[in-house]
Amino acid sequence: MSDTHTTLRSMHDLGLAAWFGGSLMGAFGVNGAAARVGDSTQRIPVASAGWSKWTPVNAAAIGAHLAGAVGELVTESPRMAAQRGVGRASTLKTALTVGALAATGYSRMLGNRLSRAGGTSVAGVTEPNQQTPQNVAACQRQLKLLQWAIPALTGALIVVTAYMGEQQKPGQVLRGMLGRANGLMHTPKTMAKGGGLMQMSKAMSRNGH
Known part of the structure; x- marks a missing residue:
């Protein structure tokens, strides 16, 4: 890779x-x-x-x-x-x-x-x-x-x-992922279904983080 x-x-x-x-x-x-x-x-x-x-x-x-x-x-x-x-x-x-x-x-x-x-x-x-x-x-x-x-x-x-x-850069990646996760968690639909956290977890695991 x-x-x-x-x-x-x-x-x-x-x-x-x-x-x-x-x-x-x-x-x-x-x-x-x-x-x-x-x-x-x-x-x-x-x-x-x-x-x-x-x-x-x-x-x-x-x-x-x-x-x-x-x-x-x-x-x-x-x-x-x-x-x-x-x-x-x-x-x-x-x-x-x-x-x-x-x-x-x-x-x-x-x-x-x-x-x-x-x-x-x-x-x-x-x-x-x-x-x-x-x-x-x-x-x-x-x-x-x-x-x-x-x-x-x-x-x-x-x-x-x-x-x-x-x-x-690792620091930028972490801040960007946390910012995306925070945005998803504050979206009513994803808060109700837990979809934001699940998407975040899958994306991070694919990226090796």
Whole structure:
């Protein structure tokens, strides 16, 4: 079980690190370097070539992260049921993941549209100039927002993951379980049936506490 947890956590963390780092480097590095190309009609093709090279690596990183995240969700489900606050953090993490996936997918679609535009004159990869067609400029304006939204969302995922790691410390686990048990005991239905204590006991025994 320990080896399984290590593998899942490694997939989760390494995939997320590549997703975050790649998006940030792309915004600063790939797009920034392409904007310095002297020929304004070659700026989009240069950036498109760089992003195309990164896309398969990014897809593999996202896949590894998602596989690790799902695996961790399954293995940590008993603690989610028993420890107060873990469920809320997991819900927030899921929402951020969905948002990052949507932003990444839409960004790739916009990037493909720019790539098909060919040698269009632009001020930068995400900045049009006076010669840029309106449809290309519209894609650029959306990409300018998304290139920062993706690292912001994945960066927030890293922060939430760190917080959830803190929740796994013995003291936090104990306080969270006591808080959940206290909440269940003060619920009229569970007080009448004793369901809260029974659920708590089963969850703690599954978790080895």
